Amino acid sequence: MRTLQGTxxxxxxxxxxxxxxxxxxxxxxxxxxxxxxxxxxRLRDSAEQVAADLDARAAKAEGELAEVLEAxxxxxxxxEMIDVAAEAVRKERTPAARAVVDxxxxxAEALQSSESEYMAARxxxxxxxxxxxxxxxVGADDTFSQMSQRSVVVADELPPAxxxxxxxxxVAGIATAQGSRTSHTAIxxxxxxxxxxxxxxxxxxxxxxxIAVDGDxxxxxxxxxxxxxxxxxxxxARAEDRRRHLIERAASLEGDTRTRDGHRIEVAVNVATEVExxxxxxxxxxxxxxxxxxxLYLDRTNAxxxxxxxxxxxxxxxxxxGKRLVIRTFDFGxxxxxxxxxxxxxxNPAMGVRGVRLARDQPELLDDQLAAIADAASSGDxxxxxxxxxxxxxxxxxxVERVERAEMEAEVGVMLExxxxxxxxxxxxxxxxxxxxxxxxxxxxxxxxxxQNGRLGSFxxxxxxxxxxxxxxxxxxxxxxxxxxxxxxxAADPLWAMVAAGLGVEELSMGPEAVxxxxxxxxxxxxxxxxxxxxxxxQASDAGGARRAAEDALG
Amino acid sequence: xxxxxxxxxNEVGLHARPAAVFAKKAASxxxxxxxxxxxxxxxxxxxxxVLKLDVTKGDAVTIRAEGDGAEEALSDLVELVGSx
Numbered sequence: 001m002r003t004l005q006g007t008x009x010x011x012x013x014x015x016x017x018x019x020x021x022x023x024x025x026x027x028x029x030x031x032x033x034x035x036x037x038x039x040x041x042r043l044r045d046s047a048e049q050v051a052a053d054l055d056a057r058a059a060k061a062e063g064e065l066a067e068v069l070e071a072x073x074x075x076x077x078x079x080e081m082i083d084v085a086a087e088a089v090r091k092e093r094t095p096a097a098r099a100v101v102d103x104x105x106x107x108a109e110a111l112q113s114s115e116s117e118y119m120a121a122r123x124x125x126x127x128x129x130x131x132x133x134x135x136x137x138v139g140a141d142d143t144f145s146q147m148s149q150r151s152v153v154v155a156d157e158l159p160p161a162x163x164x165x166x167x168x169x170x171v172a173g174i175a176t177a178q179g180s181r182t183s184h185t186a187i188x189x190x191x192x193x194x195x196x197x198x199x200x201x202x203x204x205x206x207x208x209x210x211i212a213v214d215g216d217x218x219x220x221x222x223x224x225x226x227x228x229x230x231x232x233x234x235x236x237a238r239a240e241d242r243r244r245h246l247i248e249r250a251a252s253l254e255g256d257t258r259t260r261d262g263h264r265i266e267v268a269v270n271v272a273t274e275v276e277x278x279x280x281x282x283x284x285x286x287x288x289x290x291x292x293x294x295x296l297y298l299d300r301t302n303a304x305x306x307x308x309x310x311x312x313x314x315x316x317x318x319x320x321x322g323k324r325l326v327i328r329t330f331d332f333g334x335x336x337x338x339x340x341x342x343x344x345x346x347x348n349p350a351m352g353v354r355g356v357r358l359a360r361d362q363p364e365l366l367d368d369q370l371a372a373i374a375d376a377a378s379s380g381d382x383x384x385x386x387x388x389x390x391x392x393x394x395x396x397x398x399x400v401e402r403v404e405r406a407e408m409e410a411e412v413g414v415m416l417e418x419x420x421x422x423x424x425x426x427x428x429x430x431x432x433x434x435x436x437x438x439x440x441x442x443x444x445x446x447x448x449x450x451x452q453n454g455r456l457g458s459f460x461x462x463x464x465x466x467x468x469x470x471x472x473x474x475x476x477x478x479x480x481x482x483x484x485x486x487x488x489x490x491a492a493d494p495l496w497a498m499v500a501a502g503l504g505v506e507e508l509s510m511g512p513e514a515v516x517x518x519x520x521x522x523x524x525x526x527x528x529x530x531x532x533x534x535x536x537x538x539q540a541s542d543a544g545g546a547r548r549a550a551e552d553a554l555g
Numbered sequence: 556x557x558x559x560x561x562x563x564x565n566e567v568g569l570h571a572r573p574a575a576v577f578a579k580k581a582a583s584x585x586x587x588x589x590x591x592x593x594x595x596x597x598x599x600x601x602x603x604x605v606l607k608l609d610v611t612k613g614d615a616v617t618i619r620a621e622g623d624g625a626e627e628a629l630s631d632l633v634e635l636v637g638s639x
């Protein structure tokens with residue numbers, strides 16, 4: 001047995017035979033070709049067909065994925081790469097499929113040796129494009145359609161074009177050498193509920209190997225020994241039992257989520273992409289509590305057009321069919337790369353010109369986004385718009401006025417993630433329809449503890465009494481003025497959610513994978529119990545104590 | 556043959572999207588266009604060739620054009636790099 005450590009990409013465990021997704025899975029012909037000119041012709045035709053196919057996929061995709069696919073289409077048409085491959089066909093009589101893979105490899109290797117993460121990612125884009133052309137040349141089926149039994153997909157990196165085609169009945173788990181928790185593969189795997197480990201560095205396995213994936217610890221086991229195998233199988237079986245049990249318990253749920261004593265608590269989903277929204281709705285999400293719009297802007301050399309932004313909003317509204325969509329206006333600054341803005345670098349970007357601060361600095365950016373949202377809205381849609389990083393009531397007023405000027409029917413709110421805003425929640429609630437507490441950033445700022453710094457991880461416990469008291473302060477201040485939601489990671493924890501409901505939170509928004517369990521847990525609770533849990537947790541002096549107190553109070 | 560040196564000032568360098576934008580623009584001209592960094596030459600119309608140069612923020616690159624419309628291609632591309 002070999003154990004490899006990577007990054008947890010999507011929770012859960014699975015054991016299954018490896019299904020290797022790479023150009024190695026392709027049987028490349030070796031026989032010298034008889035008619036090089038005809039072979040070059042085939043090469044050019046296949047490359048053009050692949051480029052056209054990628055263009056078509058790009059047209060259907062959105063945001064970052066669309067741009068990656070467009071860049072890949074350009075790679076398939078790359079005049080230099082095609083010439084290099086064509087020369088190998090003419091001079092060495094190399095079959096075109098092999099020639100194009102070899103040509104791509106010389107570029108990919110050069111890119112991979114770059115220190116930049118961007119470039120390494122482009123190396124896998126190049127390999128993917130050349131493998132697609134080769135597959136077309138040898139008449140092989142496209143990628144996942146060849147998979148016939150339930151398997152763990154092992155890949156260097158799953159190309160964006162293929163991630164969307166993952167079939168959760170056949171793909172038991174995913175293990176990739178590249179990628180991080182925020183890469184496209186991880187996002188889609190979480191949305192589909194497929195266990196995944198990413199960023200393994202290197203995964204060398206044989207097609208005959210059995211692979212155990214532990215998406216919770218971020219480990220994979222190649223040819224697991226009996227003990228590991230049965231442990232993983234046991235966990236997988238228990239998870240499956242729990243899932244089945246959840247579905248059974250959820251079967252009686254209809255429509256809105258209510259506690260047993262009849263209090264409505266809205267369970268919503270956090271999304272950046274359509275695939276997450278589809279998964280959330282399937283699990284019964286009652287709306288979107290946080291639409292992160294940054295994907296449209298990041299890594300771009302020019303601002304996304306109003307039409308493009310509008311289309312992204314419209315695609316979500318179409319799926320929501322009258323359910324509420326809470327849109328967070330762009331939340332970036334020096335902490336995230338937005339090339340077209342040319343923002344000066346800052347000493348301390350987490351506390352710099354970001355969110356609503358950047359919007360005030362460059363109001364035309366915000367106006368453009370608001371106009372795009374207004375374009376997307378039609379009658380019957382329920383839209384809510386909120387500003388990130390609001391610190392003062394004056395900023396909240398400014399934002400509300402800006403949205404009013406865009407002339408659309410929408411609720412207007414702000415995110416509460418800056419401690420100063422907690423203390424001014426009453427004044428802020430006066431001018432808003434709703435307040436949404438972003439627990440991740442709020443915790444970071446409350447404790448002055450960088451959330452990216454692993455050594456300070458213990459500060460990120462959402463049961464910290466300081467955070468619970470902040471939530472209570474907000475709920476008390478907003479009472480009768482505005483509704484309160486929570487959209488941080490804390491909102492995905494059923495026990496925490498019950499405490500929050502007891503404090504007065506009316507809406508909880510979480511990743512799609514957490515929606516079903518949350519609806520079931522809240523439906524089986526009572527508001528009476530939630531309030532008792534909240535009172536008990538508030539009295540604790542540390543996070544562990546607060547968690548235990550809440551558990552005890554709920555029995 | 557007309558050539559001009561420019562310094563890349565955008566945050567992520569000539570990677571991914573910027574490289575795609577640059578190569579697409581270059582491909583719209585008939586003349587031969589090269590992008591040169593540290594003596595290494597890339598075909599400006601080839602996105603992969605441009606990516607391989609690994610141009611990052613602050614790098615000085617030379618754009619060299621030869622053939623029909625070289626002057627126009629050069630000034631357009633220099634302007635484009637400045638706006639990336």
